[in-house]
Amino acid sequence: MPKQVDHRQRRETIARALWRVVEQQGVRHLTMRDVAQEAGISLGQLQHYFRSRAAMLSFAMDFAGEQTALRVGRALAELPEPPHPRQVLRVMLVELLPLHADARAQSRMSAAYVLEALHDEELHARARDGLLQGRAMVEQVVRQAIADGYIEPDRDPVLETNLLLALTGFTTLLELDAVTPAAALEAVERYLDRLFETEDGPGRD
Amino acid sequence: MPKQVDHRQRRETIARALWRVVEQQGVRHLTMRDVAQEAGISLGQLQHYFRSRAAMLSFAMDFAGEQTALRVGRALAELPEPPHPRQVLRVMLVELLPLHADARAQSRMSAAYVLEALHDEELHARARDGLLQGRAMVEQVVRQAIADGYIEPDRDPVLETNLLLALTGFTTLLELDAVTPAAALEAVERYLDRLFETEDGPGRD
Numbered sequence: 001m002p003k004q005v006d007h008r009q010r011r012e013t014i015a016r017a018l019w020r021v022v023e024q025q026g027v028r029h030l031t032m033r034d035v036a037q038e039a040g041i042s043l044g045q046l047q048h049y050f051r052s053r054a055a056m057l058s059f060a061m062d063f064a065g066e067q068t069a070l071r072v073g074r075a076l077a078e079l080p081e082p083p084h085p086r087q088v089l090r091v092m093l094v095e096l097l098p099l100h101a102d103a104r105a106q107s108r109m110s111a112a113y114v115l116e117a118l119h120d121e122e123l124h125a126r127a128r129d130g131l132l133q134g135r136a137m138v139e140q141v142v143r144q145a146i147a148d149g150y151i152e153p154d155r156d157p158v159l160e161t162n163l164l165l166a167l168t169g170f171t172t173l174l175e176l177d178a179v180t181p182a183a184a185l186e187a188v189e190r191y192l193d194r195l196f197e198t199e200d201g202p203g204r205d
Numbered sequence: 206m207p208k209q210v211d212h213r214q215r216r217e218t219i220a221r222a223l224w225r226v227v228e229q230q231g232v233r234h235l236t237m238r239d240v241a242q243e244a245g246i247s248l249g250q251l252q253h254y255f256r257s258r259a260a261m262l263s264f265a266m267d268f269a270g271e272q273t274a275l276r277v278g279r280a281l282a283e284l285p286e287p288p289h290p291r292q293v294l295r296v297m298l299v300e301l302l303p304l305h306a307d308a309r310a311q312s313r314m315s316a317a318y319v320l321e322a323l324h325d326e327e328l329h330a331r332a333r334d335g336l337l338q339g340r341a342m343v344e345q346v347v348r349q350a351i352a353d354g355y356i357e358p359d360r361d362p363v364l365e366t367n368l369l370l371a372l373t374g375f376t377t378l379l380e381l382d383a384v385t386p387a388a389a390l391e392a393v394e395r396y397l398d399r400l401f402e403t404e405d406g407p408g409r410d
Contacts, residue, residue, distance in 0.1 A: 108323065
């Protein structure tokens with residue numbers, strides 16, 4: 001079905017144009033007209049793909065989530081086999097922080113989306129689902145690492161997952177230049193060192 | 206100077222009206238007209254106090270920062286003398302999370318403000334200054350706690366302060382109902398337990 005592929009590609013091109021506009025001018029003044037201009041198409045053509053600003057934002061957000069998942073997947077594929085769970089968690093966490101252009105654009109979109117979601121039930125449900133999906137992946141790695149002896153067995157996987165995800169609070173500190181990227185990365189490393197401190201077990205090699 | 210006091214009070218009344226509007230409908234569609242209506246004054250009267258939406262937002266943000274500082278101060282005053290640094294850090298951290306109406310309104314304003322600051326140098330400098338001020342207070346408590354033996358001497362106060370502030374990432378998890386308030390509070394407690402784990406020293410009593 002080449003037509004459907006083309007439709008999908010066109011929507012992705014539009015989503016990328018939307019990210020660039022968000023990166024440059026923020027989401028508040030974002031209009032469908034701006035995005036059409038950035039994507040090099042007419043407003044009518046854009047409206048053919050997205051009926052409303054909200055529909056366009058939702059797609060751009062879902063697509064950003066997929067792109068983050070792809071980046072994480074690529075980074076994980078580069079780890080030595082079998083990957084150490086500490087490195088897996090590091091990749092997952094670091095790719096959520098605004099440390100390079102793609103991650104920054106997606107992090108800003110995500111922040112804007114969360115704010116809009118506070119006053120829109122459908123967006124809220126969608127943003128929550130996305131977050132819970134990511135949360136489940138992190139929790140699975142934590143549980144397996146505990147089962148395999150990389151993390152002490154008395155650690156609670158739910159609590160450890162919550163703390164790991166809370167560290168995405170570095171986003172604001174980075175965006176406001178209150179910490180340097182190097183300082184944020186060092187803090188993440190030290191945090192993971194402590195999580196993986198064990199009396200014995202494979203984490204001790 | 207009763208007139209100046211009145212001026213200040215009027216601006217604070219407006220700032221509180223602005224918070225309510227932000228709480229109810231978000232910051233994106235926020236106009237001076239909405240705020241005037243919520244504050245029960247005319248648009249002309251509002252413009253007498255604030256020349257622009259940006260000036261109004263900046264004041265509301267500064268005022269929110271002051272109110273957070275007041276809330277923290279009141280909570281600290283209720284601690285037994287001398288307060289344990291673990292309790293001080295707990296109060297500082299928990300008051301930044303959207304766990305009750307005032308803190309939630311201020312947290313949402315703050316998130317919106319950070320997003321606008323990404324595309325406005327003056328707002329960026331202002332938001333950064335506010336964050337660095339809060340950061341300095343946390344770091345001072347951490348340094349003193351290390352000096353007094355409550356926290357192990359090999360901990361780096363800058364890194365520990367960064368990690369504590371990064372835990373404000375619970376904000377997004379709470380706003381999207383991805384963690385419960387109880388789970389966020391428990392994670393903060395456990396995090397502080399670990400920070401204050403010492404071989405000996407006063408933290409061990």
